[in-house]
Amino acid sequence: MDPFSSIEHSLNKCRRKSAPPLPDSAIEFDLLLKSERGSTKFSKTLDGKTFYRGNATEGGNNNLVFISENAKEILQSAEELHLTSTCSSVPTVSNLKHLLVVNAIYCDHAFPVAYAIMEKKSYASYNKIIEKIREVVPDAKPKTIISDFEAGLMIALIGNFPEAEINGCWWHFCNCILKRMSKIGLAMAARNDGNVMRVIHMCMSLPLLPAVQIEATLVEIRNYTNRLQIAETEKLDMIFAYINDQWIGKIGAVHLSVYNAPRRTNNVRRSVGLHRPNAWSFIDRLQKIENQLMDDYNKYRSNQSQSRTSKCMFLARDRVISRLIKQYEAGSSKEIDFLVYAAAVVGRNVPLPEDENVSEEEDDLSSPIDAKHVLCNTISMEVKKEEIPIKREFDEECKTEPLEDASLTEPLASIESALMLANHRRKSATAPQPASAIEFDMLLKSEQWSVKFSKTLNGNKTFYRGNVIEGRNNNLVFISENTKEILQSTQELHVNATLKTVSTVPQLKHLLVVHAICFGHAFPVAFALMEKKTYASYNKIFELLKKLLPSTKPKTIISDFEAGLLRALNCTFPDAAISGCWWHYSYCILKRMSKIGLVMAARNDANVMRVIHMCMCLPLLPAVQIEAGLVEIQNHTSLQEVAEREKLDMIFAYINDQWIGKVGAAHLSVFNAPRRTNNVGDSFNIKLRKSIVLNRPNAWMFVDRLQKIEKQSMEDYFKYMSNPSAYNRCKCTFLAADRVILKVTKQYETGTSTEIGFLMGAAAAVARNVAMPEDEHESEEEDDLCPPIVNQMLVPDVLWS
Known part of the structure; x- marks a missing residue:
């Protein structure tokens, strides 16, 4: 008898006793892998390097990702990836039902380089996993990817590897x-x-x-x-x-x-052994596969003639x-x-199967075919034939088809991910993905693609205006012929450059959007994809806008608090009253409160809360009175029995140094302004991100969305022009607060109220609509004058319209 066989059972029994307890859920599995006992033995490779990368949670779904340090080298150099998702070899942990394996091809040999144990196969889960892979290996740039025929997996791959050619098996x-x-x-x-x-x-x-x-x-x-x-x-x-x-x-x-x-094909799977092993047997098998992987990789790298046959x-x-x-x-x-x-x-290589009983059930490509798939198929066929908006086709199909599936009574978003794939194929299947802003500009001007992407959707009018180069910085500008009428007639512009939704073209990291206000409604009229946010770049963009539309003469402009942006607007529109956004200022006050630990005191002391609200109302004063208003607040505070006086002094110093000193009272004041914020830009950004679905859309999907926004903007404009009374209404709470602000402003102008009386009256109106944040640890880092929008509950979109 083989000596090893005689003791194998006893050795395995000892190993099982030394292993951590078997997890009952994915979250428990994750905790055990991160624990001191589990991390040493099961979160590392056999040679002691990091293997487990954590739980890529999406909503309520857990996805446990494994990528070894050794595999990073293979992933970085691989030009071809194969992805397959299976449910046959997964551990016996509750709800973990699927295993995604990523294989990298080297020397005609497939090396499994990443694994993810998943609870559900959905676009969002796949996207989280692939984002995690890109986070661990940011230099991975495959040219070809072969995957299973799953809409969610393909959309996630398109979004994260837009330059790769993605095929099914x-x-x-x-x-x-x-x-x-x-x-x-x-x-x-x-x-x-x-x-x-x-x-x-x-x-x-x-x-x-x-x-x-x-x-x-x-x-x-x-x-x-x-x-x-x-x-x-x-x-x-x-x-x-x-x-x-x-x-x-x-x-x-x-x-x-x-x-x-x-x-x-992607038929390069490697078995993990048992059909349904326990959690630790499964990890043990993955570790051994990873160890063998590196042995094979080093062997093939040293002798590439040993390629697999x-x-x-x-x-x-x-x-x-x-x-x-x-x-x-x-x-x-x-x-x-x-x-x-x-x-x-x-x-010669295909054996025929036996006949089965005829079944009405469709073949399963990724999930059972139901009414939702039928509707997706119908809409996909129609939108590929001609430029029909998906929303319109969805509405028309819902009117004609009896929808028995209750989920289809939900909005278009319930099936939008599948339709996104069809729309992507229709418009950009053959368009090469630009590797730089200059290449993007050349493709937009090329004879082959200019008709499709440089024109508007209605009337083939000019949309793309070219690359405004400043030094080494590129700025791609989009202004349609249609929106000229809006820009020429408007008296108010809102400019926002803090938008996060941009295409995957390298270096094009910022999106500048100009909104024109007409009929109480904001219309996006100009877009610029920018490499760097500098005064010179902003100036070049606004010079182009003035050159195209010399009769554009806005009386009021609201923008972010960026020195370069404000300076460029002052140079281009010297006759306009240019102010910053009250919302951003108020948000920064709350952010500073949170950093210095003043929130709890504000919650417990009404006097502290009132002082903070009065500080937030300073921009409602005329510019020449703002500094004096701050002094009045300080004097008022010194007369009150207010707790946390030192921290309030820090707030006063912050406003005086950062805002009055650095930004300037002239740009801070929104006294008697028709609108006091540029939050239409932030709302636009949220809608843009939701409509594109993908976190980082490729160049052509992004331009496609801008074309649709431009078309919708013109349709809305003509609708409001024919019926001006149909403009957007604010919420009742905001209107009530605005009436109070207008009332105390009139009292102040007539001299019946002092600065401190005005600020106390305005603070009472603001208090009803402002939620306090949570305290944070104090940071020495300065507040961002152009902060990202995080929680809309902190400062609403505002009573200040």
């Missing part, structure tokens, strides 16, 4: 064709009739063609079948309809095609397919001839 497509054959009872006919067999193999060979030829060639196969006079024509028509609806319509020819791909029959098949593709590219064979010969090659 040919093997999965062929397997689904065979499965469908079996379900409709066509397998026996294929065994007995060589023509039926050939047609099936031709259908399976469709992905070998270029994407643009797949749909037309399916029609040719149907015509070819009719000429053969095959008995099972009706069942073959069901196969054709299945391919057209499920694959070309739903998945899309772009992701189906493997034409000239270096590899055509396929079976002889697969190599022979591949040589024939390559030869057929060359003949097809040379024009010596047509699509149907190519498929006839390719089918003969494919047929």
Whole structure:
């Protein structure tokens, strides 16, 4: 007997006793992996390096991610990735039902470099996992990715790797064709009739063609079948309809095609051993696979001639397919001839299944096909044919189709991720992704893409105005011909440059948006993608705007508190009254309160709260009175029995130094302004992020969204112009507060109220709409004068319109 076999059982028993307790949930599994006992043994590789990367939580779903330090080198250099998601080999932890494996291809060999144990397969979960991978390995830039045919996975890959070519797996497509054959009872006919067999193999060979030829060639196969006079024509028509609806319509020819791909499948899985191992056996197996991975990688790197070889029959098949593709590219064979010969090659390696009972259930590509998928398919087919807005097509289909699925009574967002994929294929499947701002500018001006992306959606009028270069900084400007009328007639502009939603083009990190106010409504009229926010860049952009629209003469401009932006606006529009945003100022006061630990005192002492609200109301005074108003507040505070006097003095010093001294009272004051904030820009940013769905959309998806915003802006403008009384109304609480502010302002102007009386009256109005933040640890870092929007509950969107 083998000496090891005689003691193996005892050794395994001892190992199980030394392992941590088995987790009952994903959260407990995560905690045990991070614990002192579990982290040393199971969160590291066998050579002691980091392996477990934490729980990438999305909503209520947990995703445990494993990427070793050793695998980072492979991921950084890999030009091809294969992703597959399986539910057969996962640990016995409750709710952890799926395993996502990322394989990197090197020397024709697949190396598993990342794993994620998932609770649910959704777009949001995949996106979180891939973001985690990009966080660990930011330099990963694959050129080709092969994945399963899952809409959520594909959208996540498109969003995170916009420059990669993303294809589905040919093997999965062929397997689904065979499965469908079996379900409709066509397998026996294929065994007995060589023509039926050939047609099936031709259908399976469709992905070998270029994407643009797949749909037309399916029609040719149907015509070819009719000429053969095959008995099972009706069942073959069901196969054709299945391919057209499920694959070309739903998945899309772009992701189906493997034409000239270096590899055509992602069948490179590596088993983790047991079907349903316990948590620690599973991790132990992953550690051993990772250890073997590095051994193999170092072996192949030292001797690349040892590249993995396929079976002889697969190599022979591949040589024939390559030869057929060359003949097809040379024009010596047509699509149907190519498929006839390719089918003969494919047929040698494909065993036919047995017939099953006919089932009305659709083949499962990622999840059961329900009414939602039918609706997605219908809308996808329509929006690919012509430039139909997805929302409009969704509304029309909901009117005509009986929607039994209750989830479809929800808004468009319930199926938007699937439709996003269809819309992305329609508009940008063949558009190359720019690697820089200069390349982006050249593509927008090129003959091939200018018609589609440099024009507006209604009327093909000019939208893209070119690259305004300042030094080494590029600024891509979009102003449509349609919005000229709005800009020329407006007397008020709102300018916001703190928006976070930008495209994935490197260095283009900022989005400047100009809104024009008409009929009490904000219309986005100009956009600029910027590399750096500097005075010179802002000045160049506004000079272009003035050059295009010399008659634009706003009386009022509200902008962020950026020195460069304010200076550029002063130079370009010297006659306009330029002020900052009251909301941003108030937000910074609350932020400073939180940093110095004054929030709790404000909650417990009404006098402290009143002083803070009076400080927030300083911009309501005329500019020349703001500094004196601050002194009045300080004097008023010294007469009151106020706790935390030292911290209040810190607030006073902060306002005096940062705002009155640095920003200036002239830009801080919103006295008698028609509007007191530029929060339309922040609302616009939130809507833009929700409408794009992806965190970092690619260049063409981003421009596509700007085109739609421009079109909607003009439709709204004409609607409000025909009915000005239809403009947006503020909430009752904001209107009531505004009436109080207007009342105390009139009293102040007539001399019946002093500065301190005015501030106390305004503070009472503000107090009803301002929620206090939580205290933070004090930081020496200065408050950002252009802070990101975080919690709208801190300072509402404001009583101040």
